[in-house]
Amino acid sequence: xxxxxxxGDGHLDPFDPAHVVVHxxxxxxxxxxxxxxxxxxxxxxxxFDTRILCRHRLLLDGRExxxxxxxxxxxxxxxxxxxxxxxxxxxxxxxxxxDALEIAVDRRLGCGMAERLTVRNYGMQPVxxxxxxxxxxxxxxxxxxxxxxxxxxxxEIFWDPAGRAVTFGYAVRHEQRELRRGLRVRIxxxxxxxxxDQGRLRFPLALPARGSxxxxxxYESLVDGTWRQPCGDSDDTxxxxxxxxxxxxxxxxxxxPVMGPAFERAAEDLFALRAWELDREPDAWxxxxxxxxxxxxxxxxxxxxxxxxxxxxxxxxxxxxAILAETQAEVDxxxxxxxxxxxxxxxxxxPLSELEIIPQRAYYGxxxxxxxxxxxxxxxxxxxxxxxxxxxxxxAALRGLDWAARYADRDGDGFLESVQRSPAGxxxxxxxxxxxxxxxxxxxxxxxxxxxVEEQAFHWxxxxxxxxxxxxxxxxxxxxxxxxxAGDLGKRWHEAFWMEEEGFYxxxxxxxxxxxxxxxxxxxxxxxxxxxxxEHARRVADRLLAPDLFSGWGxxxxxxxxxxxxxxxxxxxxxxxxxxATFALAFKRxxxxxxxxxxxxxxxxxAAHFHGCRLPETLGGHGREESPVPAIYPGSxxxxxxxxxxxxxxxxxxxxxxxxxxxxxxxxxxxxLPEGVGAVTLRRVRVGDAVVSIxxxxxxxxxxxxxxxxxxxxxxxxxxxxxxxxAPESWTERLARWGLAHAPGRIARAARIAIGQG
Numbered sequence: 001x002x003x004x005x006x007x008g009d010g011h012l013d014p015f016d017p018a019h020v021v022v023h024x025x026x027x028x029x030x031x032x033x034x035x036x037x038x039x040x041x042x043x044x045x046x047x048f049d050t051r052i053l054c055r056h057r058l059l060l061d062g063r064e065x066x067x068x069x070x071x072x073x074x075x076x077x078x079x080x081x082x083x084x085x086x087x088x089x090x091x092x093x094x095x096x097x098x099d100a101l102e103i104a105v106d107r108r109l110g111c112g113m114a115e116r117l118t119v120r121n122y123g124m125q126p127v128x129x130x131x132x133x134x135x136x137x138x139x140x141x142x143x144x145x146x147x148x149x150x151x152x153x154x155x156e157i158f159w160d161p162a163g164r165a166v167t168f169g170y171a172v173r174h175e176q177r178e179l180r181r182g183l184r185v186r187i188x189x190x191x192x193x194x195x196x197d198q199g200r201l202r203f204p205l206a207l208p209a210r211g212s213x214x215x216x217x218x219y220e221s222l223v224d225g226t227w228r229q230p231c232g233d234s235d236d237t238x239x240x241x242x243x244x245x246x247x248x249x250x251x252x253x254x255x256x257p258v259m260g261p262a263f264e265r266a267a268e269d270l271f272a273l274r275a276w277e278l279d280r281e282p283d284a285w286x287x288x289x290x291x292x293x294x295x296x297x298x299x300x301x302x303x304x305x306x307x308x309x310x311x312x313x314x315x316x317x318x319x320x321x322a323i324l325a326e327t328q329a330e331v332d333x334x335x336x337x338x339x340x341x342x343x344x345x346x347x348x349x350x351p352l353s354e355l356e357i358i359p360q361r362a363y364y365g366x367x368x369x370x371x372x373x374x375x376x377x378x379x380x381x382x383x384x385x386x387x388x389x390x391x392x393x394x395x396a397a398l399r400g401l402d403w404a405a406r407y408a409d410r411d412g413d414g415f416l417e418s419v420q421r422s423p424a425g426x427x428x429x430x431x432x433x434x435x436x437x438x439x440x441x442x443x444x445x446x447x448x449x450x451x452x453v454e455e456q457a458f459h460w461x462x463x464x465x466x467x468x469x470x471x472x473x474x475x476x477x478x479x480x481x482x483x484x485x486a487g488d489l490g491k492r493w494h495e496a497f498w499m500e501e502e503g504f505y506x507x508x509x510x511x512x513x514x515x516x517x518x519x520x521x522x523x524x525x526x527x528x529x530x531x532x533x534x535e536h537a538r539r540v541a542d543r544l545l546a547p548d549l550f551s552g553w554g555x556x557x558x559x560x561x562x563x564x565x566x567x568x569x570x571x572x573x574x575x576x577x578x579x580x581a582t583f584a585l586a587f588k589r590x591x592x593x594x595x596x597x598x599x600x601x602x603x604x605x606x607a608a609h610f611h612g613c614r615l616p617e618t619l620g621g622h623g624r625e626e627s628p629v630p631a632i633y634p635g636s637x638x639x640x641x642x643x644x645x646x647x648x649x650x651x652x653x654x655x656x657x658x659x660x661x662x663x664x665x666x667x668x669x670x671x672x673l674p675e676g677v678g679a680v681t682l683r684r685v686r687v688g689d690a691v692v693s694i695x696x697x698x699x700x701x702x703x704x705x706x707x708x709x710x711x712x713x714x715x716x717x718x719x720x721x722x723x724x725x726x727a728p729e730s731w732t733e734r735l736a737r738w739g740l741a742h743a744p745g746r747i748a749r750a751a752r753i754a755i756g757q758g
Contacts, residue, residue: 084101
């Protein structure tokens with residue numbers, strides 16, 4: 001956008017400085033900077049979680065060319081230039097510097113990969129040589145790369161000289177299941193003969209002086225008995241959809257070197273991760289959770305990305321709700337951690353999943369997704385006013401809450417307990433789902449069953465939001481039941497988890513209902529949903545930003561004083577952007593502007609160190625005093641959907657933008673801008689049928705004024721205080737200032753419930 005720049009050279013690559021990631025949909029390429037693949041680590045071309053190409057090596061005149069330059073031109077488009085001195089003995093005269101051969105490599109991802117190779121002779125003499133392309137396929141599951149192989153079948157290779165195609169066919173069995181996958185490398189265009197010889201495609205070349213040769217190669221993937229064709233009509237459709245989305249989505253304009261670029265990078269990444277378009281749901285799509293290893297359907301990820309990223313548009317929310325309602329559990333399966341009403345955690349299509357070696361063909365081991373489904377449905381209504389969507393997904397939302405009451409509260413104490421039922425499943429089903437995540441204060445693991453503090457808060461919020469939805473649908477009696485359940489849970493929650501001497505909440509309750517008194521980031525989620533009583537809120541906020549939790553870049557998952565702390569452990573000390581955006585919302589909710597300033601400054605400072613201001617999945621927990629550059633958790637995915645949506649939500653939280661489309665209202669809750677950001681313009685914010693653009697400007701005293709500069713449709717833009725300000729106004733004053741006093745009574749009541757007033 002105008003005034004924005006995307007930092008490039010001199011910045012860290014959030015994935016891996018030695019590799020490049022190119023992706024579209026289910027197809028992902030992890031290649032060396034020169035485009036080569038050696039099958040080491042994550043290197044490879046993947047489709048549907050399967051590495052269909054593990055080796056790609058170019059040789060010219062028997063030698064490996066040198067890299068001149070390479071660049072990802074777009075998420076799905078990569079290009080490189082390689083060169084080689086003129087082959088010896090092929091031409092008369094001295095070897096001059098310009099007497100070189102260049103190979104241009106151009107690749108586009110999507111339903112496999114399309115590649116064009118172009119060889120140019122820049123010399124003044126003709127050259128006869130040979131281009132060799134070494135190829136191999138191993139069909140490893142994405143979760144096997146770099147580790148132990150758990151499935152291995154037979155690979156058959158067939159060369160079709162007439163069709164100029166080599167096919168790698170793969171068949172594997174496990175117990176009663178069989179899987180077939182394949183890779184077909186087809187020479188779609190080449191002005192020469194080609195020979196397949198023991199893993200090598202050989203192209204004899206006769207290049208005239210200043211001449212060139214090119215070949216188009218298609219890497220086609222066999223899935224479900226069908227060969228997927230790269231760069232077909234769907235590519236044009238996607239490009240047109242992207243152009244339309246860029247015209248319609250919200251954008252941020254500012255001269256600040258980080259805030260604007262980070263927002264725009266995040267918006268582009270979310271669209272680039274787009275994996276499914278839903279014909280049955282207009283203007284709806286679903287992103288992959290992240291690349292290179294999180295392609296597939298991840299329930300809580302897409303819901304979180306949807307509600308955190310809704311400022312740029314409601315399309316992800318619509319897609320997430322549609323696909324998770326369709327995949328909601330109907331049966332009881334211990335193998336898949338599946339119970340009626342439960343919602344999906346993870347669905348993959350790699351060999352391990354398809355063969356049922358692991359349960360991720362449809363795995364339900366999470367407590368978070370059902371609660372987030374209700375929250376996402378409520379957020380969709382807030383942004384769009386689409387009451388029909390409330391009716392469409394009402395039953396799915398209620399079934400999720402019924403699951404929580406019937407199955408998740410296993411001992412009837414009102415709290416949700418995490419229990420692993422599948423021998424190949426996850427031990428922990430809370431927000432931090434790694435087996436190592438929940439530990440006692442002495443560092444020992446907490447065994448199942450256990451109740452984490454944040455999952456109770458998510459459930460409380462879901463009950464509140466379900467009541468709001470039911471009021472909008474004129475089901476007042478059932479709404480009262482939800483509010484009663486939420487009220488009971490809230491009272492018991494504080495008593496069970498509060499640690500007075502710490503001024504903080506316990507991480508969990510163990511199977512004996514004893515507090516797990518470890519200090520970690522978990523209670524920040526309770527602050528974000530408004531469950532923490534006002535008289536305790538500041539102590540909780542202060543504790544989150546204490547030196548042992550706040551690294552300077554963000555809030556750590558675990559205190560650095562804990563014996564299990566490790567700055568590079570997944571949930572034992574790392575910093576997650578997705579969590580920290582939620583904590584920013586927590587500080588805004590309670591009116592803690594100084595806390596929000598500190599956290600936002602840390603996150604933007606971290607983003608400034610990365611190429612394109614793109615935050616990875618997870619940062620290392622190293623403090624700024626020990627690491628002047630933020631570290632990256634090894635194995636981080638990048639881009640990651642909920643790290644991108646976290647940036648969008650951080651901007652939304654700073655500007656205080658909160659919609660209530662049913663009343664044609666956009667509330668601005670104490671807008672603030674970080675120091676150094678003089679002004680920003682937020683354009684094309686969609687609230688219901690209205691579109692609005694707002695300019696925010698920071699004064700010398702730190703206060704931020706706003707001006708509506710464009711408005712289409714009926715929309716009231718009003719300033720309001722934070723919903724749980726520690727010194728709040730009365731509800732009557734708040735309601736009047738929000739512009740809801742004139743709204744229909746049912747809408748006004750729904751708004752009161754939405755901000756926790758009951």
